Amino acid sequence: MDLTWNADEDQFRSEVRTWLAENVPAEPLPSGDTEVGFRLHQQWEKTLFDSRYSVVSWPEQYGGRGASLWQWLIFEEEYYRAGAPQRVSQNGIFLLAPILFEFGTEAQKQRYLLPMAEGIEQWGQGWSEPNAGSDLAGIKSHATKVDGGWRVNGQKTWTTRGAFCTHLFGLFRTDPDQERHRGLTYLMTPLDADGVTVRGVARLDGDEGFAEVFFEDAFVSDDDVLGGVDEGWAVAMATTSSERGLTLRSPGRFVAAVERLRGLAARYPEAVDARIADAITQAWIDAQAYQVSTLRTVTKMLDGESVGAESSLNKIFWSEMDVRIHEIALELLGARGELIDDSPDAVDAGGWMKGFQFALSGPIYAGTNEIQRNIVSERVLGLPRR
Amino acid sequence: MRFAFTEDQLLFTSAVADLLADKYPAERVRAAWDTPTEAPDDRSVWQQLADMGVVGLLAPESTGGMGLGALDLHGLLVESGRVAMTEPIVETAAVAVPVLAAAGHSALASVIAGEQTVAVGFADDPVVRVDTDLLLLEHGGTWYLAETAAVTATPQTSVDGSRRLASIEWTPTPGHALPGDIAAARDRAIVAQSAQLVGLARHLLDETVAYVQVREQFGKPVGAQQAIKHKLADVLLAVDYAGPMVARAAHSIDEGDPDASVHASMAKCSAADAAKLAVRHGLQSHGAIAYTVEYDLHMWMKRVWALAAQWGTSAEHRDRVRQHLGL
Numbered sequence: 001m002d003l004t005w006n007a008d009e010d011q012f013r014s015e016v017r018t019w020l021a022e023n024v025p026a027e028p029l030p031s032g033d034t035e036v037g038f039r040l041h042q043q044w045e046k047t048l049f050d051s052r053y054s055v056v057s058w059p060e061q062y063g064g065r066g067a068s069l070w071q072w073l074i075f076e077e078e079y080y081r082a083g084a085p086q087r088v089s090q091n092g093i094f095l096l097a098p099i100l101f102e103f104g105t106e107a108q109k110q111r112y113l114l115p116m117a118e119g120i121e122q123w124g125q126g127w128s129e130p131n132a133g134s135d136l137a138g139i140k141s142h143a144t145k146v147d148g149g150w151r152v153n154g155q156k157t158w159t160t161r162g163a164f165c166t167h168l169f170g171l172f173r174t175d176p177d178q179e180r181h182r183g184l185t186y187l188m189t190p191l192d193a194d195g196v197t198v199r200g201v202a203r204l205d206g207d208e209g210f211a212e213v214f215f216e217d218a219f220v221s222d223d224d225v226l227g228g229v230d231e232g233w234a235v236a237m238a239t240t241s242s243e244r245g246l247t248l249r250s251p252g253r254f255v256a257a258v259e260r261l262r263g264l265a266a267r268y269p270e271a272v273d274a275r276i277a278d279a280i281t282q283a284w285i286d287a288q289a290y291q292v293s294t295l296r297t298v299t300k301m302l303d304g305e306s307v308g309a310e311s312s313l314n315k316i317f318w319s320e321m322d323v324r325i326h327e328i329a330l331e332l333l334g335a336r337g338e339l340i341d342d343s344p345d346a347v348d349a350g351g352w353m354k355g356f357q358f359a360l361s362g363p364i365y366a367g368t369n370e371i372q373r374n375i376v377s378e379r380v381l382g383l384p385r386r
Numbered sequence: 387m388r389f390a391f392t393e394d395q396l397l398f399t400s401a402v403a404d405l406l407a408d409k410y411p412a413e414r415v416r417a418a419w420d421t422p423t424e425a426p427d428d429r430s431v432w433q434q435l436a437d438m439g440v441v442g443l444l445a446p447e448s449t450g451g452m453g454l455g456a457l458d459l460h461g462l463l464v465e466s467g468r469v470a471m472t473e474p475i476v477e478t479a480a481v482a483v484p485v486l487a488a489a490g491h492s493a494l495a496s497v498i499a500g501e502q503t504v505a506v507g508f509a510d511d512p513v514v515r516v517d518t519d520l521l522l523l524e525h526g527g528t529w530y531l532a533e534t535a536a537v538t539a540t541p542q543t544s545v546d547g548s549r550r551l552a553s554i555e556w557t558p559t560p561g562h563a564l565p566g567d568i569a570a571a572r573d574r575a576i577v578a579q580s581a582q583l584v585g586l587a588r589h590l591l592d593e594t595v596a597y598v599q600v601r602e603q604f605g606k607p608v609g610a611q612q613a614i615k616h617k618l619a620d621v622l623l624a625v626d627y628a629g630p631m632v633a634r635a636a637h638s639i640d641e642g643d644p645d646a647s648v649h650a651s652m653a654k655c656s657a658a659d660a661a662k663l664a665v666r667h668g669l670q671s672h673g674a675i676a677y678t679v680e681y682d683l684h685m686w687m688k689r690v691w692a693l694a695a696q697w698g699t700s701a702e703h704r705d706r707v708r709q710h711l712g713l
């Protein structure tokens with residue numbers, strides 16, 4: 001066990017910290033789940049990219065720094081500590097890119113990675129459909145083989161920031177005779193293609209952060225098949241563990257959230273009774289536990305061990321911790337908690353209520369926590385499926 | 387940065403696990419329940435642990451110990467919890483041995499050799515376990531070493547029938563005083579107790595997972611029911627996040643980390659809360675079979691209830707963390 005950072009890592013941290021201090025916008029950007037805010041966040045992604053901070057762990061040729069997993073963790077800690085903007089590129093850089101690196105052809109990597117790192121091309125994740133949520137294998141959107149590519153029909157839904165994205169990756173049924181997990185293929189498509197219609201949908205907080213995407217005889221080239229034809233399920237499953245596990249929600253985010261909560265408690269000491277103080281303490285302990293457990297996970301990954309179904313434990317842990325952090329904040333704010341936007345008396349511009357609403361989606365997206373508990377009990381504990 | 391046990395630590399732990407798997411069946415714990423007033427007459431396991439170096443692990447090599455640290459002891463303590471070991475490994479190996487070693491006390495050699503065991507008590511809590519040869523007792527911020535036979539003991543009955551407790555009366559004798567850092571010893575105890583609680587929780591979970599796969603109702607294993615699955619997933623979640631907290635705290639002790647006490651407190655509430663959840667959901671998932679003393683699980687459940695509150699409750703430890711945070 002060695003829980004110290006080496007000189008290079010310390011050096012990296014201080015470079016990141018200095019850069020963030022000089023570059024993070026002084027005023028928080030408007031929500032990245034609105035048209036205006038999204039564009040500003042996209043510019044921020046470009047600023048990150050220009051200093052090679054948008055995808056630190058990627059190889060240099062694609063705009064990264066070839067940073068180690070440890071450096072990536074440090075970057076994330078500093079990023080959230082600095083209160084830097086939401087990462088609107090996340091679905092591309094964290095969910096699609098790992099698949100491109102693993103299954104993509106050389107041409108696909110050349111074509112897609114750099115614009116993604118730059119934030120110029122923004123990706124939506126097209127998995128869910130009106131009748132395929134938790135039961136993802138129930139996907140009905142289908143692609144029929146035509147000359148040079150595929151003709152796509154069907155509908156995706158809940159696509160995060162789909163109304164502002166340029167591209168979509170997702171699962172489509174390519175073999176109608178196959179059932180469920182078989183006969184699915186991973187496809188990539190621009191959203192401005194003929195036959196593709198995107199309709200923005202307001203989320204719980206009112207921002208247009210969702211979209212429905214309709215395909216009517218849209219054409220997708222053979223070049224945009226990711227992984228093998230009819231092998232989409234395996235490709236999809238390769239990302240779920242990175243999504244649920246480390247990359248999507250690193251510990252730095254929650255450590256920073258609890259620090260903000262402590263800051264709130266310091267600003268409103270009269271609202272901090274023994275019960276709230278105890279709850280904040282537990283939240284701090286939870287964030288520490290997530291951080292420590294992540295050190296263990298990263299060590300395992302570097303040792304070449306697979307994390308697999310255990311990443312479901314992570315997903316449950318961070319998402320439920322996030323809800324608690326925000327519940328405590330709202331409890332602390334009391335009647336002020338309902339005030340949002342530019343209400344004169346809103347605390348932190350209503351950010352805690354907004355954060356609370358977003359936190360509530362954590363146990364739903366990336367596979368609901370009920371599904372994660374099924375996975376943990378069946379694949380980690382070995383309980384019978386039925 | 388590297389969060390993993392060393393090859394040596396893993397080997398040592400598995401050697402102890404093998405010994406305990408062989409020599410520490412549930413009957414042994416039951417035997418301790420059946421003779422509640424007597425000290426254990428079978429010292430063979432303790433002797434073997436001493437021979438392996440476990441008891442003197444924290445003492446410097448120059449004194450006959452192994453000169454190792456809290457993290458080296460961690461895995462062994464988890465295993466001792468898994469089998470619900472009744473012997474005073476936390477008190478003797480994690481607390482007393484370093485105190486005796488630092489004081490250069492003559493009893494150290496026989497303790498390391500497994501000939502004498504030590505329990506620990508504090509002036510503000512007169513109830514201590516008295517199934518040891520010696521007592522390390524705190525009074526006015528100083529340690530004293532007393533012979534257990536020399537104190538006046540009024541037996542107390544624990545919910546855990548294998549624990550031999552008594553409230554004691556004794557007068558500190560200046561000649562028996564030992565120098566030593568009480569707070570550091572407490573932190574070692576807290577972390578060691580946490581490790582045992584993790585082991586207890588793991589055993590409760592393992593037993594429950596095994597049981598719900600064989601117990602059938604409505605034509606299928608009860609473990610196929612989602613209500614049961616999700617409870618057990620929650621137990622795993624709690625245990626899986628508590629484990630690293632305990633290991634980290636042990637590491638902090640070894641490194642002299644200024645926050646070692648805070649890490650110890652976090653370890654204790656995480657481990658105790660996980661173990662209590664393992665009891666709650668373990669019992670519920672078993673149904674009535676676990677609600678009888680004829681089924682072994684109760685011994686693990688009661689051990690958890692007893693130990694979760696030793697060396698500070700979860701509430702007390704969260705309060706230490708709260709103070710650290712300035713809340």
Ligand SMILES: Cc1cc2nc3c(=O)[nH]c(=O)nc-3n(C[C@H](O)[C@H](O)[C@H](O)COP(=O)(O)OP(=O)(O)OC[C@H]3O[C@@H](n4cnc5c(N)ncnc54)[C@H](O)[C@@H]3O)c2cc1C
Pocket residue numbers: 091124125126127128129132133134135157158159160361364365366367368369370371374
């Ligand atoms: C903020 C947010 C962003 C999202 N972004 C995207 C995106 O970018 N791309 C995308 O493709 N999707 C996205 N989703 C959709 C998300 O993946 C789905 O919501 C999720 O998979 C659950 O599907 P569902 O909503 O249809 O719920 P359902 O599957 O209908 O489930 C309803 C309820 O039943 C429970 N349930 C279902 N099956 C079981 C079972 N077997 N055992 C126990 N309980 C069960 C669920 O846990 C849930 O509580 C997003 C969702 C949210 C909230």
